[in-house]
Amino acid sequence: MEVFSFIFGAIIGSFLNVLILKLPLKEPILIINRSKCPNCNHTIYWYHNIPLFSYICLIGKCAYCKRKISFQYFLVEFLSAIITLFLFLKLGLTQEFLFMILLFYILIVLSFIDLKYKAVPDYLLLIALVFSFFATNFEIFEALKNSFLFTGAIVLLNFLITFYIQNIKSKILKDESLKTQVALGEGDIPIFALIAIVLGINAGVFAVFLGAFFAIISSIYSNLVKKDIQTPFIPYLVLGFFIEYFFNLETFIKAFY
Incomplete structure (x- = not known):
């Protein structure tokens, strides 16, 4: 098998x-x-x-x-x-295997589309979000609470970072193109939500941290080599989600403190 x-x-x-x-x-x-x-x-x-x-x-x-x-x-x-x-x-x-594998397949498609086009179809994001509610082990209201809390915090963080990029960094570097740049795309928010729905708040934080770490490495490479300031975030969020889901790093790290 x-x-x-x-x-x-x-x-x-x-x-x-x-x-x-x-x-x-x-x-x-x-x-x-x-x-x-x-x-x-x-x-x-x-x-x-x-x-x-x-x-x-x-x-x-x-x-x-x-x-x-x-x-x-x-x-x-x-x-x-x-x-x-x-x-x-x-x-x-199991039934959980069926829903999780479908969710993972959709996330693979989203990741590679985002890598190529730096944009993804909204309907694929919606399908992934819906499947996450079937794949989670949390009760429906607990899953909803996790997604609202998580995405709310991310939206606030996105606002602060975007404000810094557009109003402070753009003036320091005297780069007019930064005045329209945003920290996160709209397509990233549903991915944050489904991470919280499946993993919960604590494990979701570890998944996002991993995703951000991988994205920073890619962003540095793109800036220095390709001269491209726009880095697709969905593939790295999905990578962080995969690693946390399979290896449960939250529990492993907690063992040290």
């Missing part, structure tokens, strides 16, 4: 790649067409389209034109496979 869960996750990951590609472009996803290489437009045969395996065997290149295949395809399939395996080991074949 462990092997099957990994293979199943990799197959689903292949479908998630389709969603990541087509949803932002508003293209239909239910029309069944043979996959084609985006570079040479050659039809990809089934044995060149096996999740994970084909990418490794082809060394990340198209079998026909030899152009590089985006590493995203392999990464999404691998993440989907490993998360499915971890969830099966943690929860078994």
Whole structure:
């Protein structure tokens, strides 16, 4: 069953790649067409389209034109496979497993769309938020309270940081572009809410701290190398959520004080 869960996750990951590609472009996803290489437009045969395996065997290149295949395809399939395996080991074949795996799949799609476009579809955020209420172990009113408290604190923090960026930092650096920059995007708020719904307040704080830590590292790299001041936050929030959910760092850290 462990092997099957990994293979199943990799197959689903292949479908998630389709969603990541087509949803932002508003293209239909239910029309069944043979996959084609985006570079040479050659039809990809089934044995060149096996999740994970084909990418490794082809060394990340198209079998026909030899152009590089985006590493995203392999990464999404691998993440989907490993998360499915971890969830099966943690929860078994339960109702909670079903809701959590669907939530995690949606979060993977949201993360990679945000990485590419720095914006995500609102309906995907709403679907993820709804699924979080089914995936949580908290009672519905407790989950609602956690989400309101958590997002309220985050909105206040966002206001303070945005005020600093637009009114203080922009004057110090004499950078007019900072006067319209905000600390968090609107799409980040539902992710904060679902983190609190699933993990609770205390564990949610650790998840957000981890996400912010990873985002800062990425932001420094983007500023220095890519000269890009805008860093998508959703992928790093999701990464922090994954780590806290599976490894429960809150309990581990509390053991030291």
